[in-house]
Amino acid sequence: MTSRVDGPIVLATGGTGGHVFPAQALARVLMGRGYRLVLVTDRRGSAYSGLLGDLETYRIQAAGISGRGLTARISAVFQLGLGWLQARRLLKQLRPRAVAGFGGYPSVPTVVAAAQLHCKTIIHEQNAVLGRANRMLAPYAARIATGFDKTAMLRERDQARAVHTGNPVRPEIIDAATPYRASEGDEAIEILVTGGSQGAAVFGEIIPPALAALPDALRGRLRITQQCREDGLAEVRATYERAGIQAELAPFFNDIPARLARAHLVIGRSGASTVAELAATGRPAILIPYPHAIDNHQRENAARLCDAGGGWLVPQE
Secondary structure (H helix, E strand, O other): OOOOOOOOEEEEOOOOHHHHHHHHHHHHHHHHOOOOEEEEEOHHHHHOOHHHHOOEEEEOOOOOOOOOOHHHHHHHHHHHHHHHHHHHHHHHHHOOOEEEEOOOHHHHHHHHHHHHOOOOEEEEEOOOEOOHHHHHHHHHOOEEEEOOOOOEOOOHHHHHHEEEOOOOOOHHHHHHOOOOOOOOOOOOEEEEEOOOOOOOHHHHHHHHHHHHOOOHHHHOOEEEEEEOOHHHHHHHHHHHHHHOOEEEEEOOOOOHHHHHHHOOEEEEOOOHHHHHHHHHHOOOEEEOOOOOOHHHHHHHHHHHHHHOOOEEEOOOO
């Protein structure tokens, strides 16, 4: 039987990129140190690419509870219960030396089962507001790693186990980063518009007309890179062309690190990964928090960066 000293480190994650990116960053470091890693996730784990997609992976039942009707919540609790049984059986076989959870409901069954089996546990909260899943998990975790120095909704009794680690930033972002230099004279002004991991159709509706309303001399200097949904590309392109603004548009850009390094200004959402990358690269930003984020955590993320002088917070009305 494998001892816990020789066992793997289990990464429990799932859901949106904000939960997955930190897991991938930790995996890269731990693999470099020779640890065996195992990923436990939900059905969405089959879509992971890159490093996480190459890990030994186990899928368990899980579902979110927040913002759903009564029937859906009952179903979600049932699925989480099944996931707990699956995770408990799996962890008994793996005998991991530690389990790290990264938020999102797919991490709940595994972290709870690990704590009950007396495995070492840690959870990581990326946002400035402790997420619903991590609020459930905080009493079970030996350590609570936080992306911000202060985390709202973290209970007083859990604060003694909290450690401010910050949010990991992808190495490719750091490798491409350059010292910030403002555009001067008649030089081009590079603006990068991103929509976050879930896209932002509203940016295609409000940002092109706003930039088109700028004075002629300023419009002529703009060089826009904008992430757009496929169904909105033609209209956004037409707005920029009528205004005489040079713009490169696409649903997705594979070279975001290089584009971020060239940017004089970023316009985007304020997910934890975005805020961390802006802080690490020193790029000023106009942040428009996603208004329907649970517990309005994107607004709190943006406020922290903007209060430190990193940009401007503009609510989406």
